[in-house]
Amino acid sequence: MGYLQTDSATAAKNYCVRCISCGEVHAALAVDFRCLKCGDLLEVKFINWSAGSAPDPVELKLLWRERRASNQALDASGVWRFRDVLPTLDDWSSAITLREGNTPIYDLPRCARSAGVDHLRAKHQGMNPTGSFKDTGMTVAISFARQNKFHWVACASTGNTSASMAAYAARGGMRSLVVIPDGKIAWGKLSQSLDYGALTCQLRTDFDGCVRVLDEIIRRYPIYLLNSVNPFRLEGQKTAAIELLEQLDWQVPDHVIVPGGNLGNNSALGKAFLEMKRLGVVQSVPRISVIQAEGANPLYRTVHEKHGRELVTVEADTLATAIRIGNPASWRKSLKVLQATEGCVEQVSEAELAVAKAEIGADGVGCEPASAVTLAGLKKLVKSGFVRPSDSVVLVLTGHVLKDPEYTIKFHRGDLSVPRMEDETFHAMTAQQRKAPVVLDASADAVLRALVAEEERDG
Numbered sequence: 083m084g085y086l087q088t089d090s091a092t093a094a095k096n097y098c099v100r101c102i103s104c105g106e107v108h109a110a111l112a113v114d115f116r117c118l119k120c121g122d123l124l125e126v127k128f129i130n131w132s133a134g135s136a137p138d139p140v141e142l143k144l145l146w147r148e149r150r151a152s153n154q155a156l157d158a159s160g161v162w163r164f165r166d167v168l169p170t171l172d173d174w175s176s177a178i179t180l181r182e183g184n185t186p187i188y189d190l191p192r193c194a195r196s197a198g199v200d201h202l203r204a205k206h207q208g209m210n211p212t213g214s215f216k217d218t219g220m221t222v223a224i225s226f227a228r229q230n231k232f233h234w235v236a237c238a239s240t241g242n243t244s245a246s247m248a249a250y251a252a253r254g255g256m257r258s259l260v261v262i263p264d265g266k267i268a269w270g271k272l273s274q275s276l277d278y279g280a281l282t283c284q285l286r287t288d289f290d291g292c293v294r295v296l297d298e299i300i301r302r303y304p305i306y307l308l309n310s311v312n313p314f315r316l317e318g319q320k321t322a323a324i325e326l327l328e329q330l331d332w333q334v335p336d337h338v339i340v341p342g343g344n345l346g347n348n349s350a351l352g353k354a355f356l357e358m359k360r361l362g363v364v365q366s367v368p369r370i371s372v373i374q375a376e377g378a379n380p381l382y383r384t385v386h387e388k389h390g391r392e393l394v395t396v397e398a399d400t401l402a403t404a405i406r407i408g409n410p411a412s413w414r415k416s417l418k419v420l421q422a423t424e425g426c427v428e429q430v431s432e433a434e435l436a437v438a439k440a441e442i443g444a445d446g447v448g449c450e451p452a453s454a455v456t457l458a459g460l461k462k463l464v465k466s467g468f469v470r471p472s473d474s475v476v477l478v479l480t481g482h483v484l485k486d487p488e489y490t491i492k493f494h495r496g497d498l499s500v501p502r503m504e505d506e507t508f509h510a511m512t513a514q515q516r517k518a519p520v521v522l523d524a525s526a527d528a529v530l531r532a533l534v535a536e537e538e539r540d541g
């Protein structure tokens with residue numbers, strides 16, 4: 083019989099950390115979480131999954147279901163509920179949790195029609211405690227930060243990682259340093275980091291510049307790095323894939339479609355699907371496809387121009403600020419997942435993503451701009467024949483609609499200017515989805531006239 087993580091306070095260490103390129107196993111980790119031998123990224127590998135001692139898939143499924151009925155903090159977390167396939171903490175009770183995960187799957191009937199598929203679902207990771215998928219990885223990595231006795235944690239961010247880190251650091255009694263590009267993150271995200279009490283530094287550079295500055299800081303000060311180069315982050319982010327499979331009664335979808343920025347998330351989801359197959363929890367994996375904005379498309383160009391052999395970096399520019407990244411850290415991990423799951427990478431224009439975002443809203447779900455690239459990308463994948471109309475498809479919506487209200491309001495008012503497109507062209511392409519507010523005199527007659535006019539227009 084395989085091992086399972088019991089309810090005892092401690093469990094034996096079940097993992098090692100090794101380099102994704104040269105395979106070197108690291109007993110001690112460098113401050114930047116890179117391989118000391120070749121400089122590439124590290125990943126968590128489970129040491130007791132071979133030689134007949136791997137967890138039993140039937141037991142795992144039962145245990146994970148049972149824990150859903152438990153009120154214990156670890157079981158109530160949609161991340162730690164899957165702790166049997168996470169790296170073990172020395173003491174489970176030291177996990178810092180905000181009841182993350184447990185996010186819904188929604189049907190998107192209008193979006194399905196618009197994309198040309200029979201059925202479409204979204205796993206909404208924006209329904210996490212701080213409004214983005216980052217919480218699932220943060221709960222794990224910050225728990226390791228505290229286990230390693232760090233007082234300070236830090237990240238460079240386009241806004242969501244920083245919001246999440248600030249919240250979890252506050253919960254764990256740690257101090258947090260946020261390094262963000264000045265003027266290039268959404269207000270909702272900035273306001274969160276302030277409210278959760280982070281030291282928030284807005285640098286006059288872009289995300290890639292923030293990463294460079296932070297890289298020097300961690301070498302000069304004892305501070306724990308919480309960007310997605312930290313392999314423990316990706317372990318937590320894996321659980322969204324496991325939870326998704328569980329919600330689908332372990333029926334594997336044909337396609338999972340994910341936005342691509344720093345490329346940690348698709349790497350994490352891919353690792354989870356491949357691990358679930360390896361353990362026999364499922365018999366196949368979905369194709370994982372990554373969608374980027376045209377103005378921040380390093381992975382797209384790396385695949386199409388260099389056949390994945392070397393990274394093409396770009397000067398990123400998109401209004402989907404969450405994925406405004408030109409030099410993604412996890413590009414090699416991401417390529418491995420694309421290859422192992424036979425997925426693909428696509429890019430979409432600012433107009434395509436704006437239309438898609440409004441369509442996701444019109445299905446009563448909503449998301450932030452970066453998440454909407456998934457629907458825009460799906461439309462292209464259907465047109466190219468990569469996705470067939472009868473395929474089962476899940477979009478991963480990564481951030482909540484309230485993260486970036488400025489984008490949404492400007493869009494609907496017709497005030498949005500996007501990079502690389504004339505305003506007139508953009509407005510013509512998005513006119514059908516725009517729903518501007520109507521300013522009227524305070525009379526029932528005026529409001530009813532507006533109602534009738536709308537009914538006549540919509541038919």
Ligand code: F0G
Pocket residue numbers: 214216238239240241242243244310341342343344345346347348404405450452453480481
């Ligand atoms: N969607 C949202 C809403 C994000 O915030 C991010 C990344 C992504 C997609 C892309 O995920 O980087 O794993 O490929 N946001 C990071 C941040 C970079 O700092 O919040 P990825």
